[in-house]
Amino acid sequence: MSLFISTAHAAGEAAQQPSMMANILMIAVFVAIFYFLIWRPQSKRAKEHRALVESLGLGSEVVFAGGLMGKITKIEGDFAVVELSRGVEVKIQRASVISVLPEGTLNNL
Numbered sequence: 001m002s003l004f005i006s007t008a009h010a011a012g013e014a015a016q017q018p019s020m021m022a023n024i025l026m027i028a029v030f031v032a033i034f035y036f037l038i039w040r041p042q043s044k045r046a047k048e049h050r051a052l053v054e055s056l057g058l059g060s061e062v063v064f065a066g067g068l069m070g071k072i073t074k075i076e077g078d079f080a081v082v083e084l085s086r087g088v089e090v091k092i093q094r095a096s097v098i099s100v101l102p103e104g105t106l107n108n109l
Contacts, residue, residue: 053094056080061101064092069106 056062060072062082070082073089080097083089 049095052100053097056094056097056100061103061106062097063099063101065096065098069101069109071106 056072056075058072058075061069062072063069064082068082068084068090070084070090072080073083074081075094076091078094079091080094081089081091
């Protein structure tokens with residue numbers, strides 16, 4: 001029995017640990033993958049959404065997060081008043097707008 005234990009112990013001593021440079025390189029590769037697959041695309045989408053929200057103006061036809069569509073009738077800071085149909089207006093956060101529709105889309109629906 002002691003023959004097996006001493007053999008296993010000797011094999012463990014012979015195995016070398018990876019060098020410090022290999023560990024640093026592996027971490028750098030993981031950070032690069034994480035950056036290109038998660039951070040960068042998310043940052044790009046956030047930047048595009050900020051530009052969309054800043055470009056909103058009176059008369060813009062929009063779709064917002066709840067799926068409702070309407071025309072912006074008034075902008076009040078971070079909020080906008082959207083007319084869903086004649087006489088029906090709601091106040092929404094400008095950040096909840098997910099897309100701007102081409103002019104005249106609501107009339108064609």
